[in-house]
Amino acid sequence: MAADGLHENETLASLKSEAESLKGKLEEERAKLHDVELHQVAERVEALGQFVMKTRRTLKGHGNKVLCMDWCKDKRRLVSSSQDGKVIVWDSFTTNKEHAVTMPCTWVMACAYAPSGCAIACGGLDNKCSVYPLTFDKNENMAAKKKSVAMHTNYLSACSFTNSDMQILTASGDGTCALWDVESGQLLQSFHGHGADVLCLDLAPSETGNTFVSGGCDKKAMVWDMRSGQCVQAFETHESDINSVRYYPSGDAFASGSDDATCRLYDLRADREVAIYSKESIIFGASSVDFSLSGRLLFAGYNDYTINVWDVLKGSRVSILFGHENRVSTLRVSPDGTAFCSGSWDHTLRVWA
């Protein structure tokens, strides 16, 4: 065992130092083409006027912390999940609850609406991602038709359907992401590379390729090729866990929100961080981020109960929204950009416009 140990240690040490040296070279290459700062170019753009956004709907019904939410493509329905194990589907325009299911586990950290609007997916401490078809038959028990799709070896932190109801992408505390076939539960591809829990993911609005970005407790944001399972780009500039990642609407960049109290913008073509959204007065972590439809605004929910609205181009804060009475844990702009929804540890969801 002693002889094997030495051999292993040599390979390990040389790999480690090779990685360090490659990282240094990569930083040099990235710096070469960085000829101007974003806020400098943005000086040509008109400043944004006064911003008035208010809570237009408050969704009450969860018995504990709201952990995740997702919009339906119909622009008004949404699904939310909570620490008490409940998953609720709402028509948020009328605030009516349309479906509710109680999961066998607590801490349902992830939920997603299927593109067809006919199913939802959710999971959390059960280490699984399950799909529930939505039925309008009042006599039918939603839990009866439950289908277990994904199986991880640690908690499920995020899930998303791809372009159809037939495939689901998951992120887990086991440090991996995975792509699953919904019908059979078959693992289609797994994504290894994060050095700690993966907390979030987002699919690229890509033309011809298929990529997605993930963020984790290793402070890294990684972009993956869904076909090969390989990491194509990685960014390591945050100083703490990355809680949320979201693509810029053109697909050329993505934003991240982190426990280091900053949000950042990374450009995929420039292959570097291009903006930091932060203020000395903001000291609590950002839990969730999303862009307005044109990508000019970045909405970010924080652990200090507030939502900050950032001018993506100029880098300044445009507005601060108060209302939640505990941490904001999840935030998504609606599919047609008319509003955004925030979920909080105060047990409620709010729709803002």
Place this chain on the structure above:
Amino acid sequence: MRSQRLLVAVIPHAANEALHLGSLLVQHGYLYPLRDPRRLELRPDETPYRFQVSLDWEQTETVDFYRREVECLRRALGRARVKSSTCFEAYLKFSSQHGPHDPIMSGCLPSNPWVTDDDAYWAMNAPSAAAPTRLRVEQWAFSFRELLEDPVGRAHFMDFLGKEFSAENLSFWEACEELRHGGQARVPALVDAVYQQFLAPGAARWVNIDSRTMEQTLAGLTQPHRHVLDDAQRHIYLLMKKGQGMHSFNSGLVTTSEAFARSRAGFGSSLVM
């Protein structure tokens, strides 16, 4: 391991259970016996042990982990990068183009449903609206992706291609999307259907792919999987996007938009937009 007296209740067989659990910890590398390291067991004697993160687990995990990281970094170094100024110009252009289409930035007509409780905006912009608004039609010209993402835009483009006798390109692209994002069980049948309809020599809706891509695609069909048509799909996508037809199609959108506006006005609406 020196025995320690702990002031807890005595549990029958606890010593055996403790030894068993301890042995597991040693075997998995959490406790490392300093003397005789080849005997991975916990012994009730004076043998010293060291507590550590599991040696075996860390070794495999870490070697693989760093190998992957090195591969990823090598790939990253090989990427072509774009100047920051070029990337930022693209943001400015995207932002100014899409600003008027961003309801939170620019409002929306007749009103934002969340603000006025009137859902007319959603009715007018329903996915399959018969007469899409001027703003919506304008967006079809922003990028090929945005055109195809809008079901009405895509249908309109399909009509246009039909007149140009190249509708099979879009149909082929749609079939490829179905393959890539559909259920695994349907893959073999779908691949076969696509082959028969679009790729086979003399196929009814044969698509014009360059010979190299066609050759590689046909060879790949012997082992059908959900990515087997990726290259062919990309080729046809670029053909449509950069084809001569696009210029003509985009130029025609103004007329199209006006026609939709007239049909909306014809149904008694006082708002022409």
